[in-house]
C-alpha cells in the first residue's frame with residue numbers, strides 16, 4: 531500500500547467518525563476518546579514497525595490496520611452506549627463487518643483487504659489463534675501491541691481523574707473500591723493473562739491491564755512501555771500492599787528479561 535491510498539483511507543475514517551458526533555457531552559467525549567486512541571495506535575504501530583525494519587509498504591499497511599482496528603467502537607457505542615463487549619457486541623467482529631459492508635477497502639489488492647479485515651476482527655481476541663499465515667500473524671501482533679500501548683495511556687489518564695470527570699465508558703463500569711480479587715493478583719504473579727469475566731473491581735481491571743504486558747510480542751513494544759513508564763503509572767493508582775508489590779516485582783523482572791540484549 532502506498533501513502534496516497536492510506537490518505538484515502540484516512541479521509542474515509544474522518545468522515546465516518548464525524549457521522550457519530552453527538553451534542554451530548556458524555557457521548558461526544560467517548561467518541562473523541564476513540565478517535566484519539568486511533569491516532570495514537572497508528573503512531574505506535576509505525577514506531578514498532580520501524581523498530582522491526584519493515585519496508586515502507588508494510589509500514590503503511592500496518593498503519594491502515596491501526597486506523598481501522600477500532601472502527602467497530604463507533605456503531606457499538608451508538609447502539610449500546612458502552613465499550614463493554616460482553617454486554618453488547620464483539621467490536622472487532624463488528625469493525626470487520628463495517629469495512630466489508632461499506633466497501634471501504636475495494637481499491638486495495640485482495641490480499642491487503644484480507645489482512646486488514648481479519649486483523650481488525652482478531653485484534654481484541656483473548657489470544658492469537660493458531661494457524662495464521664506469516665503475514666497475518668505479523669500484522670496481528672503489531673496491532674495488538676500498538677493497541678495495548680495506547681490503552682495504558684488512556685487508562686492512566688482515566689485513573690488520574692476524579693470519578694465524576696472520567697469518560698464513562700473507559701473503566702468498564704466496574705466499582706472503584708479499595709479491594710481486589712486474589713485470583714486476579716495470582717494470575718499477574720504467575721505471568722498469566724486475566725479473563726475479563728473474572729473482574730469485580732476497578733483494581734482488578736488495572737491488574738488485568740498490567741498482565742497484558744505478558745502478551746506483548748516485540749522487544750520494541752517493551753522498550754516503548756519502559757520509556758513511557760506505564761507500569762509505574764498504573765502501579766501508583768493501586769493499593770500499596772505487600773502482595774501487590776511482589777506481583778509488580780515479578781512483572782518488572784519479566785520486562786527486564788525481555789529487554790536484555792536488545
Ligand SMILES: [Fe+2]
Pocket residue numbers: 599600621653654677
Ligand atoms: Fe479495540
